[in-house]
Amino acid sequence: xxxxxxxxxxxxxxxxxxxxxxxxxxxxxxxxxxxxxxxxxxxxxxxxxxxxxxxxxxxxxxxxxxxxxxxxxxxxxxxxxxxxxxxxxxxxxxxxxxxxxxxxxxxxxxxxxxxxxxxxxxxxxxxxxxxxxxxxxxxxxxxxxxxxxxxxxxxxxxxxxxxxxxxxxxxxxxxxxxxxxxxxxxxxxxxxxxxxxxxxxxxxxxxxxxxxxxxxxxxxxxxxxxxxxxxxxxxxxxxxxxxxxxxxxxxxxxxxxxxxxxxxxxxxxxxxxxxxxxxxxxxxxxxxxxxxxxxxxxxxxxxxxxxxxxxxxxxxxxxxxxxxxxxxxxxxxxxx
Ligand SMILES: NC(=O)c1ccc[n+]([C@@H]2O[C@H](COP(=O)([O-])OP(=O)(O)OC[C@H]3O[C@@H](n4cnc5c(N)ncnc54)[C@H](O)[C@@H]3O)[C@@H](O)[C@H]2O)c1
Numbered sequence: 001x002x003x004x005x006x007x008x009x010x011x012x013x014x015x016x017x018x019x020x021x022x023x024x025x026x027x028x029x030x031x032x033x034x035x036x037x038x039x040x041x042x043x044x045x046x047x048x049x050x051x052x053x054x055x056x057x058x059x060x061x062x063x064x065x066x067x068x069x070x071x072x073x074x075x076x077x078x079x080x081x082x083x084x085x086x087x088x089x090x091x092x093x094x095x096x097x098x099x100x101x102x103x104x105x106x107x108x109x110x111x112x113x114x115x116x117x118x119x120x121x122x123x124x125x126x127x128x129x130x131x132x133x134x135x136x137x138x139x140x141x142x143x144x145x146x147x148x149x150x151x152x153x154x155x156x157x158x159x160x161x162x163x164x165x166x167x168x169x170x171x172x173x174x175x176x177x178x179x180x181x182x183x184x185x186x187x188x189x190x191x192x193x194x195x196x197x198x199x200x201x202x203x204x205x206x207x208x209x210x211x212x213x214x215x216x217x218x219x220x221x222x223x224x225x226x227x228x229x230x231x232x233x234x235x236x237x238x239x240x241x242x243x244x245x246x247x248x249x250x251x252x253x254x255x256x257x258x259x260x261x262x263x264x265x266x267x268x269x270x271x272x273x274x275x276x277x278x279x280x281x282x283x284x285x286x287x288x289x290x291x292x293x294x295x296x297x298x299x300x301x302x303x304x305x306x307x308x309x310x311x312x313x314x315x316x317x318x319x320x321x322x323x324x325x326x327x328x329x330x331x332x333x334x335x336x
Contacts, residue, residue: 003286004031006066008057008081010044011035013095013123014072016271020282021070022048028068028286034060036073057081061088068289070282071095072123075172079104082301086111086119091289093282095123097175098304102312105305106329112301113334121285122299124179124307128280131248135239136184138246145242147185150221152177153236157268159207159227166206167315169225170194174211174314177223179299179307184239187215189310189326194318211314232266235273302335 007018010033021030034054035041045051054060057077061069061084071081071094079099085092086108098120099105112120126132139147154173163172182188192213196206208226215221238247251273252264267273281298288295299307306328313326 002026003028003289004065004067005029005070005286006032006034006054006060006063006068007070007072008034008060009071009073009077009095010040011037011072012271014070015044016278017070017072017093017282018044018048018051020279022051024279025282025286027290032060032063032066058084061085061090066090068092068286076100079108082108082120083111086115089115089117089119091119091121091285093121093123093285094304096179096299096304097171097308097311098122098301099308102305102309105301105308109301109305109332113332116334118294118300118334120301120304121288121294122301122304122307123281124176124183124299124303125274125277125281126176126180127183127277127297127299128284129274129277132180132184132237135237135246135248138239138241138244139184143241144244144246147219147239147241149240150181150184150219151236151238151240152181152222153224153226153234155224155226155229155235156233156270157228157230159205163227164203164205166196166209166318169205169207169209169227170211170314170318171308171311173227174209174223174225175307175311177211177221177225178213178310178314179303180237181213181215181219181221182303182306182310183297183299185215185217185219187217187219188306188328189213189221189313190216191323191325192310192314192317193323194314196318206318209318213310213314232268233270233273234266300335302331305329306331 032052034057068091196209211223213221284295317324
């Protein structure tokens with residue numbers, strides 16, 4: 001029987017996952033949704049007939065007709081809902097971040113360790129992107145020697161309205177680069193410096209920002225976060241090793257010749273860049289639930305904690321104007 005999945009929150013990200021479950025993922029079926037916006041939930045259920053609608057994610061999690069849950073509600077609801085999934089013994093794919101603050105992340109980690117079963121996956125989908133996977137393989141195979149530097153740029157055309165505070169560029173956007181760096185180098189960040197030019201955007205937002213991080217083993221990482229870059233959305237990364245480099249190649253839909261310009265079109269939206277990664281992530285999660293063991297690539301609750309805690313140190317550097325040393329809690333053996 002295919003896995004009966006409930007999706008909590010059918011806004012931008014949740015609707016995307018729910019549509020993928022309904023149309024593209026094998027071994028699973030979209031069974032129910034819940035959203036605080038009743039009109040949005042009803043419109044979605046109208047599009048995907050037979051989908052049960054719950055008024056509240058807690059009743060979706062407790063629904064005996066649901067085997068596993070995707071959480072895509074706003075971050076301040078995540079910890080409570082993930083804890084409810086653990087209590088119900090249901091596997092959960094929770095969108096990043098794991099929780100709105102580090103204490104809440106650690107509460108989830110403690111609850112999962114106490115349960116003794118790995119039920120939580122965090123939606124850090126870049127780990128499933130073919131470009132980053134090629135980088136990871138090059139590092140693991142030592143194909144171009146030792147990794148030394150990692151240059152990243154994360155630009156959106158226009159920031160979503162909720163990204164209105166300086167720290168959110170780090171906690172909501174750069175957290176993807178933090179997670180992918182931890183995963184690529186199988187290492188934690190040891191120190192960080194975050195700088196920003198004087199505010200140039202609307203409402204005094206410090207955008208762009210530049211993060212410089214160094215891992216415990218010494219790889220140096222720079223990350224430009226620019227969420228109102230105007231011209232379009234792109235994610236660039238170049239890995240520099242001792243005898244070669246690996247760069248992400250942006251997927252190209254079409255090449256345009258127009259008014260003196262000849263080249264690829266820069267996407268205006270952020271979501272299409274990781275279309276494949278979102279699909280592979282969801283499929284890997286479904287397969288891992290079938291097998292009863294976590295996907296090797298996927299981010300665990302511990303990874304969710306480590307990414308959020310590292311992001312908090314970066315925020316401290318931005319607000320304090322000086323470099324910071326990063327220290328994390330000791331990783332439980334359970335996540336080894
Ligand atoms: N992995 C990624 O690339 C990525 C990209 C975008 C967003 N996200 C994450 O996905 C999550 C959702 O972001 P979004 O952009 O889809 O937001 P959104 O505002 O578009 O959607 C959130 C939905 O949750 C509903 N909701 C709010 N509070 C609720 C509650 N208490 N109970 C039930 N429903 C509730 C809202 O009505 C809305 O439909 C966030 O954690 C965000 O960080 C991840």
